[in-house]
Amino acid sequence: MIKVQNLRKVYKVGGEKVVALDNINLEIEKGEFCCIVGTSGSGKSTLLNQLAGLEKPTKGSVTINGENISQMDEKKLAVFRQNNIGFIFQAYNLMPTLTAVENVAFPLMFKGVPRKEREKKARAILKEMQMKDRMNHKPTELSGGQQQRVGIARAFVGRPSVIFADEPTGNLDSKTTEQVMDMLIEISEKNNITFVMVTHDNELAKKAKRIVTLVDGNIVHDTKSDIDTEREEK
Amino acid sequence: MRISDLIKLSTDNLKRRKGRTILTVLGVVIGTCSIVMMMSIGEAIDKSTEDMMQGMGDLTQVTVYNWRSEEEQEPLTDSVIAQMGAMEHVKVATPLFQSNYIGSATIFGGKNDKYQINCWIGEGSDIIGMNVEAIKEYGYELIEGRYAEEKDKAFTVIAGQNVDYQFYNPKREWPNNRVEPVPDENGVMPKPFVNVYKDKITLSVKSYEENAKEVKKNIKVVGKVKEDWNKGYETYGGFIMNIDDLIALEEEYIKVNKIRVEDKNKERSYSQAVLKVDDIENVEEVLAAIEEMGYDYSSPTSYIKELKKSTQTIQLILAGLGSISLLVAAISIANTMTMAIYERRREIGIMKVLGCEIKNIRAMFLVESAGIGFLGGVAGVAISYLLSFVLNIIATNMMGPSYDMYGNIIEGAKTYVSIIPLWLALAGIGFSSLVGMLSGYIPANKAVKISALTAIKND
Structure with a gap:
């Protein structure tokens, strides 16, 4: 499903080179729920950006569904994102002028789905997430947890094959975090969607079946646990 | 992306910053207004010239005079007149x-x-x-x-x-x-x-x-x-x-x-001969030929030519003055769009992450800036019609009554100092929309270059 080969990313900060990712090799299976953990500066966010094709690697490649996204131009990448990728942000990143329904339907707009059709889909998914009575509210009228649910619905609405999440619970309190996390796992399992999220919260990561730990731009632990007891802690 | 969605997004964004949009539109209103008014004054001059032309006599008629001495030119005899009559485009030539x-x-x-x-x-x-x-x-x-x-x-x-x-x-x-x-x-x-x-x-x-x-x-x-x-x-x-x-x-x-x-x-x-030319378009050619033959002539068209030239010059100067104000408006649109894009960098990043294509992002901003131009154009043309109406009333009152050729007062006759034909109104709106779109071009291309990563950065 996702294949990362010899991935290296070097930033130039001032005159100095900073190695964010050293040499990453990683494979994620279809339908896997994967958490990338690591401390601040470990390179976990850079890895997510690379996986989602938000920036180009210095070396190596990222292949999703057999397509090398590292070599795509912006136009191809946009179409690829429309059809294959969902994204959940830490800061929700909803469009302030749009209602919850319109926000969820937003990615479908880029695909050219007619308004009625895409909003019908958006309503259905929001209903599933217990957001029925908040459908026509603007983001400013929603709580953090509610906003993130809209953000999650937006990622799922296009039925992508993979969803990337960048600290999706980072701005939420612990109770809501738990709810949102469970929801993410439930929906991706139900729809057999590959889910890759970045978090600095090891406790939270334990809910995932696979945990990839990064230190200084390299993978130091890669734990798959089909059975709960086999989970590993750092 | 559908055009209807594009327009909806753009108008939503214009509505979001009402104050700024209105101020920018105001600039376009003033610009459009001045161009349309200037042109309308030119149109009115044109029309009065045309009216004058109609009172000036048969436009295809040329009168040839035998004013000069015999040393200077051959007298206007039957044979000379017949020669003129045989010229191309001359329907008939006759002595009077x-x-x-x-x-x-x-x-x-x-x-x-x-x-x-x-x-x-x-x-x-x-x-x-x-x-x-x-x-x-x-x-x-x-x-x-x-x-x-x-x-x-x-x-x-x-x-x-x-x-x-x-x-x-x-x-x-x-x-x-x-x-x-x-x-x-x-x-x-x-x-x-x-x-x-x-x-x-x-x-x-x-x-x-x-x-x-x-x-x-x-x-x-x-x-x-x-x-x-x-x-x-x-x-x-x-x-x-x-x-x-x-x-x-x-x-x-x-x-x-x-x-x-x-x-x-x-x-x-003969002291005079008259020529009838087959078409107004050919009068000048005939006049040139007569001049070459060495005769003096008079024709309403030679006067009209001068008149048209001068009205065209006036129109050009007026339109030029108007253009300056529209140029200022264009700069203010570009400024507004640049600001809007800077403010919405994050949104642009998000849209990119969500799979919005570059051309759609560019189109969105172009529609937005064209929208400012369009709104300004419509309001500007509307105000121009109002101004034109008021100006004409004032001018009619100032000029006093009009008289016909027998000296009778023409009831209800108006003096026009400003005429806005439909084409001018439409051209005004079209032009301001175009100016809006062009002003947004550079900012929109800037927007396209904003990285998708902008959406991720927490600042």
Whole structure:
């Protein structure tokens, strides 16, 4: 499903080179729920950006569904994102002028789905997430947890094959975090969607079946646990 | 992405920053307004020029003069005129009769010459003499009867529309000595003293000198022409006749009165000839040819050309002034768009992450800036119509009443200082939209370059 080969990313900060990712090799299976953990500066966010094709690697490649996204131009990448990728942000990143329904339907707009059709889909998914009575509210009228649910619905609405999440619970309190996390796992399992999220919260990561730990731009632990007891802690 | 979605997104964004949008639109309003107003003033000048042109006479007519001395130019003889008539685009060329010996005449009508008209003979007066075959081509419009022809007897003539009413009774006092061609309350025209078709009409030439002898000819009217002030008085109450008949009359008069004529054997030359050109477009070409032949001429078109040139210059200057204000508006649109894009960098990043294509992001901002231009254009044109309306009212009041050619007040006549035709309104809106879009072009291309990563950064 996702294949990362010899991935290296070097930033130039001032005159100095900073190695964010050293040499990453990683494979994620279809339908896997994967958490990338690591401390601040470990390179976990850079890895997510690379996986989602938000920036180009210095070396190596990222292949999703057999397509090398590292070599795509912006136009191809946009179409690829429309059809294959969902994204959940830490800061929700909803469009302030749009209602919850319109926000969820937003990615479908880029695909050219007619308004009625895409909003019908958006309503259905929001209903599933217990957001029925908040459908026509603007983001400013929603709580953090509610906003993130809209953000999650937006990622799922296009039925992508993979969803990337960048600290999706980072701005939420612990109770809501738990709810949102469970929801993410439930929906991706139900729809057999590959889910890759970045978090600095090891406790939270334990809910995932696979945990990839990064230190200084390299993978130091890669734990798959089909059975709960086999989970590993750092 | 669908166009409807694109427009919806853009208008939502314009609504989001109402204050700023309104201020930017205001700039476009002022710009559009000034261009449209300036152009409308130009249009009004154009229209009044056109109106003036219509009052200036037949535009396809060229008058050639024999003003210069014989050393300078060949006299305007029949052969020269025939040469002009043979030129390309010239429908007909004819001399106009003018005599040094018979300048005035009396036309008698009715039994015992009871009624009469006192006439002048020659160009621009009551009795016009020209080549008989030119009469029709010259553009006299028949309302009755037929044109005089070559084969007709001498003094077969056509007359002006109201010629019957020109006869007066010299034995009566004014106003009972004539019948005016004015309809009564029932719209019925009064019966004139003379009917030129039925009554005996004679042309009499006699000088005022004591011993002068009269030469008198019977004339036959075979048709009447429509009153046309672009042609002259003859169409109203005069006569148009074969120039050969008048020349023969002159010769007879000279002979009868034993007038001594110098250079008797010289070929007759004319002081004026008129040319009729087939189309306004070709007048200039003909004028150039005549100039080359060395003759002076007059034609309303040469004046119109100058006039048009000057109105065009005025229009250009006015539009130029307007353009400056629209340019300022364009800069303010570009500024607004740059600010908007800077503020929405994160949104642009998010859209990219969500799979929005570059061309759609660019289109979104272009629609937005074109929208500012469009709104400004519509409001600007609306205000221009209002301003134009007010200006015209003020101008009409200031100018006072208008008069027609008889000196009567024309009721409801207006003075236009500003005319906004539909094309100008549409062009105003279209142009401001285009300016809006062009102003947004550079900012929109900047927006496209914003990285998708902007959405991720937490700042």
